[in-house]
Amino acid sequence: DGGITQSPKYLFRKEGQNVTLSCEQNLNHDAMYWYRQDPGQGLRLIYYSQIVNDFQKGDIAEGYSVSREKKESFPLTVTSAQKNPTAFYLCASSKNRGSTEAFFGQGTRLTVV
């Protein structure tokens, strides 16, 4: 089945630790995105990538880092510099940047204690 997979579904980390969230897609999409979702809030863009080895900051990139070494993979690292990391993180992909439909993964709920 084609789709976009995020893992793990739930993640717990101690404060001050870096943590990496996985996002893999087998849709052959060029563009991939990371969003953060907080209760009662819309989705806010963290980073996006239009093509392999290229990525751009979104609206709330501080405290996060990404890499795009392979077309199908776009991992997100939540660093210790992120002041409020507990949230629901969503990865998405689209055929290319001009495509209108974005396909979302199931999300990773990160809790920092």
Add this chain to the structure above:
Amino acid sequence: GENVEQHPSTLSVQEGDSAVIKCTYSDSASNYFPWYKQELGKGPQLIIDIRSNVGEKKDQRIAVTLNKTAKHFSLHITETQPEDSAVYFCAASRTGGGADGLTFGKGTHLIIQP
């Protein structure tokens, strides 16, 4: 930048009745308006979208209307069913595509009462 306001934050309707969710946007250059449905513990799914060159679009029980002059657009769900219960997000984009250009509303929790 773009600002999208969505109302109401919670909407409870009887099964079989209609539900309407409204959004306003601030950037007159926005030209693409999708609606996403998010079920509990899952990622959002696109259910319908509309571009600024049309005023209405319908897909079975779901319709979206757009008023460019007033800068607002609405989602209409008729003959609601229990499986319509979810959080719905509107969004606006001036680029006409690409999830990086989307500004989302804060969501509406739709509850279908049996």
